[in-house]
Amino acid sequence: MSQTKLKLAIGLGATCSGCDMAIVDLAEKLTNVFNAVDIVFWPTASDQKLKEFEQLPDASVDLGFYHGSIANEENKEIAHLLRKKTKTLISFGACACHGGVPGLANLTTTKELFATVYATPSTANPDLKQPQTKTTIGGYSLVLPEKFDTVQCLNECIDVDYYLPGCPPEVPLVEKAIEAILTGKLPAKGETLAPNRILCDECPRKREEKKIPKIYRIQQIIPDQEKCLLDQGVICLGPSTRMGCGARCLEANMPCRGCMGPTSKALDQGAKMIASLGSILGLEGEEAMTEEEVKQLMDQVKDPLGLFYMFTLPASILKRRNMTQK
Amino acid sequence: MQETKLIKIDPITRLEGHGKIHILLDKSGNVDEAYFQVVELRGFEKFCQGRPVEEMPNITTRICGVCPWNHHLASAKATDAVYKVDPPDAAKKIRELGYCSFFIHDHATHFYALGGPDFIVGPGAPSQERNIAGVLKKVGAEIGGNVLKALKSAHEIEEIVGGRAVHPVFAIPGGVSKPLSGKDLEKIEERAKFMLDFSQMTVNTFEKTVVQSKQHFNLMTTDTYRLKTHYMGMIDEKGKMNIYDGQLKVIDPEGKTFAQFKANDYLQHIAEYVEPWTYLKFPYLKNIGWKGLVDGKTSGIYRVGPLARFNVADGLSTPLAQAAYEKMFETLKKPAHETLAYHWARVIETLYASERLLELIKDPVVRSDKVRTIPTATPEEGVGAVEAPRGTLIHHYKTDPEGLVQAVNLIVATTHNHGGICASVKKAAQGLIKKGKVSDEILNMVEMAFRAYDPCLACATHTLPGQMPLELDIYNSEKKLIRRMSRP
Numbered sequence: 001m002s003q004t005k006l007k008l009a010i011g012l013g014a015t016c017s018g019c020d021m022a023i024v025d026l027a028e029k030l031t032n033v034f035n036a037v038d039i040v041f042w043p044t045a046s047d048q049k050l051k052e053f054e055q056l057p058d059a060s061v062d063l064g065f066y067h068g069s070i071a072n073e074e075n076k077e078i079a080h081l082l083r084k085k086t087k088t089l090i091s092f093g094a095c096a097c098h099g100g101v102p103g104l105a106n107l108t109t110t111k112e113l114f115a116t117v118y119a120t121p122s123t124a125n126p127d128l129k130q131p132q133t134k135t136t137i138g139g140y141s142l143v144l145p146e147k148f149d150t151v152q153c154l155n156e157c158i159d160v161d162y163y164l165p166g167c168p169p170e171v172p173l174v175e176k177a178i179e180a181i182l183t184g185k186l187p188a189k190g191e192t193l194a195p196n197r198i199l200c201d202e203c204p205r206k207r208e209e210k211k212i213p214k215i216y217r218i219q220q221i222i223p224d225q226e227k228c229l230l231d232q233g234v235i236c237l238g239p240s241t242r243m244g245c246g247a248r249c250l251e252a253n254m255p256c257r258g259c260m261g262p263t264s265k266a267l268d269q270g271a272k273m274i275a276s277l278g279s280i281l282g283l284e285g286e287e288a289m290t291e292e293e294v295k296q297l298m299d300q301v302k303d304p305l306g307l308f309y310m311f312t313l314p315a316s317i318l319k320r321r322n323m324t325q326k
Numbered sequence: 327m328q329e330t331k332l333i334k335i336d337p338i339t340r341l342e343g344h345g346k347i348h349i350l351l352d353k354s355g356n357v358d359e360a361y362f363q364v365v366e367l368r369g370f371e372k373f374c375q376g377r378p379v380e381e382m383p384n385i386t387t388r389i390c391g392v393c394p395w396n397h398h399l400a401s402a403k404a405t406d407a408v409y410k411v412d413p414p415d416a417a418k419k420i421r422e423l424g425y426c427s428f429f430i431h432d433h434a435t436h437f438y439a440l441g442g443p444d445f446i447v448g449p450g451a452p453s454q455e456r457n458i459a460g461v462l463k464k465v466g467a468e469i470g471g472n473v474l475k476a477l478k479s480a481h482e483i484e485e486i487v488g489g490r491a492v493h494p495v496f497a498i499p500g501g502v503s504k505p506l507s508g509k510d511l512e513k514i515e516e517r518a519k520f521m522l523d524f525s526q527m528t529v530n531t532f533e534k535t536v537v538q539s540k541q542h543f544n545l546m547t548t549d550t551y552r553l554k555t556h557y558m559g560m561i562d563e564k565g566k567m568n569i570y571d572g573q574l575k576v577i578d579p580e581g582k583t584f585a586q587f588k589a590n591d592y593l594q595h596i597a598e599y600v601e602p603w604t605y606l607k608f609p610y611l612k613n614i615g616w617k618g619l620v621d622g623k624t625s626g627i628y629r630v631g632p633l634a635r636f637n638v639a640d641g642l643s644t645p646l647a648q649a650a651y652e653k654m655f656e657t658l659k660k661p662a663h664e665t666l667a668y669h670w671a672r673v674i675e676t677l678y679a680s681e682r683l684l685e686l687i688k689d690p691v692v693r694s695d696k697v698r699t700i701p702t703a704t705p706e707e708g709v710g711a712v713e714a715p716r717g718t719l720i721h722h723y724k725t726d727p728e729g730l731v732q733a734v735n736l737i738v739a740t741t742h743n744h745g746g747i748c749a750s751v752k753k754a755a756q757g758l759i760k761k762g763k764v765s766d767e768i769l770n771m772v773e774m775a776f777r778a779y780d781p782c783l784a785c786a787t788h789t790l791p792g793q794m795p796l797e798l799d800i801y802n803s804e805k806k807l808i809r810r811m812s813r814p
Contacts, residue, residue, distance in 0.1 A: 014368065018391020018492045025481060025491070071368070101388035104373040113369035120371060120735040121722075123607060124597040124616070131367075135603040137359070140350060142603040147367060168391065168492050217729070219380050219409065219499040222698050252489025252496050253504040257384060302730060306377045310385070 006182055007061045009041040009053065010092075011082035013068030013075035013154070014102060019093040020067070022168035026175065036182060041085075054081065061085045063181055065092040065164075069099050069314065070152040072145045083158040088181060090193070094167035096154040097192075098261045098269075099314025101167070103151045104306065106313050106320035110147050153315045163192040167259035167311060170245050194244030196263050200228075202243040203250050207231060211282050215300035218255065229255045230280065235301060237308070240272035259311045268317045270308035277301070347776065349755045355762025360619075360752035362744075362776070364606035374734045379405050379705060379725050380499050382734075386721065387493045389738070394493050395428035395484070396714035396739075397721075399570070402497030404721040407590065407708025408729070409499045409701035416694035417501035419686050422570040423514070424487030424494070425712070426683035429569060430521055431480035432715040433632075433676045436780045437528065437669065438462075438473050446535055465531050476524040479517035483683075486510050501698040508693065515687050522680040525673075529650050532673045537657065546666040547658070550757035551775060553621045553750050554579040554663045556611060556628035558742070559635035560713045561586075567639035569679070569713040575638045576611065579623050581661045584611070589711035592720055596737065608745050609737060619748045627745035630717025631779060632671035637661035642674075644681035650674045665750050668778040672715075705729040714739045716780050743779050750775040 010023065020042075040061055041053040064086030070076055083089055094100040105113065114130050135142045154160055164177055177193045180186050187193075200207060207228035216233040223229055229236040229250070236255035242263045249256055258269055266272035281297050301307070309316055352358040370389060377385060383401040387394035399421055406413060413421075438461055446461050462470035481491045487506070488494025496503045506514075536542040545551075558576045562568040576584040576595070585595050598607040599616040610616045610626030617625045628634075637660060642648045654670055655662070686692055707724045717739030724733040740747075754775040758768045 016388050016391040016394075018388070018394065021391050021492045101385055102368045102370075102373075104377075104385075105369055107376070108369070108372050110369075113367075113372040116372040116375075117367065117369055118600050118607075120598075121593055121733075122596055122598050122609070122735055122737060123600060124612075125600045129600045129602060131600070131605050132602045137350070137361075137603070140348075142348065142361060142363060144363065144603070144605065167388070217378060217380055218503075219405075219701055222700070225504065248490050249495050254489060254495045254498075257381075302378045302728060303376055303381075307381070310381070 005038040006036055006063060006178070008037050008039050009061045009064045009082060009086055010039070010043075011041070011064060011066045011078045012043060013066065013079065013096065014071035014151070015068030015093075015095060018168045019065075019095075022093075022166075022171070022174065023065075026171050037178065053085065056085055058084050059087050062087055063178075064089040066090070066154055067092040067096050067168075069095040069102060070154065070157045071102070071105075071148055074145055076157055079154060079158050088161050088186070089158070090162045090164050090177065091154045091160045092164050093169055094165055094259045094261070094311045097163045097165045097315070098312035099151055099153050100311055103153075103312070103314040104310070105151050107305070108321070110149050113147075150320050151314050156314075161189050162186070165192060165194060165242065165260045166245055170248070172246070173244050192242065192261075192264065194242055194260065196265070197243050198263060199238040199241045199243045199245070199247060199250075199256055199260070203228070203238055203247045205229070205250060209280065212280055213282070213297075215281075215297075217302070223253060225253050235277075235307060237269070237273055239276040240266060240269050240308070257310050258308070261312050261315070269312045270305070270316060270318070273308045274304070347751055347772065349751075349759070349772075351759065351762065355759070357752060357756045357759055360748060360755055361603060362748045362751055363604045367605040371734045371736060374731050377731050379408050379723055379729045379731050382721075382723065382731065383497050384493070384495055386736075389736075391492050393428075393432060393714055393716070395425055395488070396712050396719050398488070398494050398497055399425055400710045400712045400714075400719045400721040402499070403571075403710030403712065404708045404723050405499035405710070407710060408705045408723055408725055409708075410703040410706070411500040411699050411701040413501040413699055414694070414696045416505065416691050417697040417699075418571070419689060419692050420487065420502050420506055420697060421497055423506075423683060423686040423692060424484060424496070425570055426679040426686065427480045427483035427487070427514075427518075427521075429679040429715055430525065430676050430683070431477060431484070433672050433679075434473065434476055434480075434524075434528065436715075437532075437673055437676070464535065469527060469531065472524050472527065476521055479520055483514050483517055486514060498698075500701050503697075505695045505697045506692060511687055511693065515684070518680065518683045518687060522677075522684060525677040525680040526646065528673050529677050532670060533653075536670070546670075547664050548757075550754050550771070551665045551750070551778075552663045553629075553665055553746060553753060554623075555621050555625065555746055555749075556584060556614075557634035557637045557661060558628050558630050558718055559638035560711070560718065561639050562643070564643075565640035566643045567635050567641070567678070567713075568643075569635075569675075571712075574711065574718065576628060577638050577661060579621075579661065579663070581637070585613070589720060590709040592709065592711070592722075592737075598737070598741075606741055606744050608748075609742050610745065619745060619752060621749050621753075627749060628742070629746040630739055630742040631668060632675050632715075633662060633665075633668045634717060635675070635713060636671045642678050644678055644685065647674055647678035647681055650677060665775060665778045668780075672780075675715075716740055717742050740779070747776060747779050750778075 064082045066082050091097045118125055118130050133144050133146050173194055205228045208231050210231045212233045214233050223232050234255050237258035238256045241256050241258045242260040245260055262269040262272055348361040350358045383398050386397045386401045389397050446464050484491035488496050556576055556578055560568050560572045561575050562572045573586055573588055575586045578584045587595055595612055596609050597612040598609045600607055611628055614626035642651050704727050705725045709722045711720045719739055720737045722735040723731055725731050751772055754772050758771055
């Protein structure tokens with residue numbers, strides 16, 4: 001390993017900061033890896049000012065992590081700046097890679113969102129006031145950034161070198177990524193830095209690939225902790241989700257919700273899940289079922305859109321709800 | 327048009343952040359108004375509509391990766407209520423057990439890395455010492471090592487109980503996904519014992535460096551940092567503080583009970599005001615009304631969080647924490663209005679959570695396999711509330727008969743405190759800016775008023791260990807920048 005430390009910059013978009021916590025966790029657990037890194041910009045946890053970062057020569061920083069999605073103009077500017085200053089840029093976490101949970105906002109519009117938030121039952125707002133991008137008080141204007149109508153993934157805004165998914169990414173994956181950079185053993189540009197296989201391949205549960213005659217929601221069943229949740233009728237996104245997280249949710253007796261996104265073999269996580277379900281829903285003698293019976297079975301899956309795209313709607317082929325028909 | 331001067335503090339510079347402070351001066355150079363803006367909105371209330379309600383404990387953790395546990399549990403409690411199901415005792419206690427560990431984690435991070443630099447090192451100290459390194463220098467290297475060990479221990483307990491530390495997944499309608507094994511409990515106990523020692527040490531450190539220091543104590547009790555408001559917090563059936571369950575109690579600035587109610591009656595007591603210049607609403611006591619950003623008995627502003635919980639409760643249920651609580655109120659009059667005493671209450675709560683954690687581990691009920699009640703009722707509507715580290719957190723859901731969400735209302739701790747934060751910033755500024763003269767210390771002092779609340783703005787923006795970059799701009803009446811102060 002070379003003597004010079006790896007220069008790392010971390011940029012933030014629309015984020016919950018859970019990714020920052022994952023990086024802090026890494027620093028606590030892997031001091032030796034972290035000691036090889038010199039953080040030159042991280043607004044959440046250290047003092048370096050944006051202006052100092054702007055003054056660095058272009059492409060002078062070895063590595064950049066960007067977490068959060070692109071939801072307003074400020075997010076976009078930070079993304080472009082990080083791209084300019086770094087040699088290698090990694091899209092870090094579910095929001096940057098696939099849009100994440102807040103990407104579900106693409107099922108609605110900013111207008112609808114405001115109309116809901118500022119008219120909840122506890123909001124005393126008879127005139128239906130809403131925050132404005134510009135308010136003038138005593139000759140001074142208070143300005144708020146405008147929220148974009150559509151939440152975007154990072155690669156819609158800038159050129160991304162690698163992807164590190166997860167909500168937040170698990171420590172072993174981040175560790176491997178940093179080691180790969182330190183040793184120069186990086187895969188081809190555009191790769192996701194996690195195994196290109198589905199979660200079921202690392203899930204410790206026993207799967208018999210049974211046909212499911214009935215679907216259970218998690219509150220309706222006490223699942224066997226050793227057996228595959230899909231075999232037990234609980235919707236689990238394992239078959240449509242990339243592995244690499246250590247199947248922690250399954251370990252906790254909870255189904256996968258797909259925060260790692262799909263493998264490169266599936267174009268779209270939700271479509272892959274529907275295909276997987278199509279092949280396992282039903283009775284062993286499915287040919288005997290009428291169309292009506294098949295429909296009844298499919299109807300047991302509540303909110304397939306929200307469930308199959310909980311973390312990936314902005315990156316999916318659907319992208320957002322078509323608002324022109326409303 | 328009124329002539330104004332402008333002082334703008336971007337807690338995180340323009341491009342980096344989600345919150346800003348502006349101070350406007352009037353013609354004579356005194357503080358006219360203070361604005362604390364939250365500049366981001368994600369709209370969970372809208373895009374959660376249509377989701378199966380049992381997914382809410384996992385969706386709403388993504389409101390905040392720094393404090394996901396309180397959202398996870400308030401949400402799970404709301405789903406219990408939606409399904410009219412009472413989880414088994416073991417499940418409730420396992421939830422509370424994991425929550426205690428998270429509480430210690432969150433409070434300790436704030437005390438040593440975030441609030442500590444302001445307060446332990448002090449506002450008069452050179453800026454290069456006002457950071458975690460400065461705190462560790464002040465408290466000693468041994469304590470520093472223990473801080474890291476305690477944070478790591480908390481993280482590990484959270485993983486054992488919650489499945490994951492950041493964005494836990496274990497709480498579901500009617501209970502938790504999995505019982506704790508004897509081996510799990512052994513691992514937890516070993517860590518919890520260390521955390522109790524650590525918390526005791528933290529309280530001692532606070533008493534030594536702040537309470538027994540004349541300079542620090544005077545700072546804490548100065549009028550600049552006093553705000554006489556109502557307070558709200560959760561109590562158990564004996565009137566003692568509780569962070570996981572109980573009724574909500576409100577007291578007036580003199581300490582008299584103003585209201586006491588079950589969380590699901592919150593709409594009768596709390597309303598929210600909308601201002602066009604910020605995305606964050608202003609909650610107030612409905613039976614008083616919104617009177618603007620002022621304190622006092624006639625103002626509807628109330629505060630939540632560690633100090634509010636202490637003011638509202640009749641005490642703490644664990645012995646060491648209770649002793650520290652009594653000591654605090656022997657020194658400060660109850661109810662305490664000193665905003666900087668939030669730090670004091672915060673460290674004592676760390677001790678409470680550690681003692682409570684050990685109590686729960688020793689409770690035979692947490693070894694039970696019965697951690698689930700399967701709901702049978704038709705889902706309808708429910709409210710779930712917990713005390714988050716920063717104060718009361720309310721989740722309220724309405725569903726269709728299939729359990730698909732139709733309406734969501736969320737009031738997070740930092741929102742409850744919104745009026746108090748603005749009023750505190752204004753008061754600090756008023757004390758420090760006279761006739762256009764701006765004290766050099768204002769940057770630090772205003773920040774201290776703001777940071778005592780440990781505002782969590784990812785529940786809009788959040789800052790982690792380290793300093794929150796602050797910038798303060800002073801403009802003349804033509805809005806031209808005449809001076810810029812920043813640190814370090």
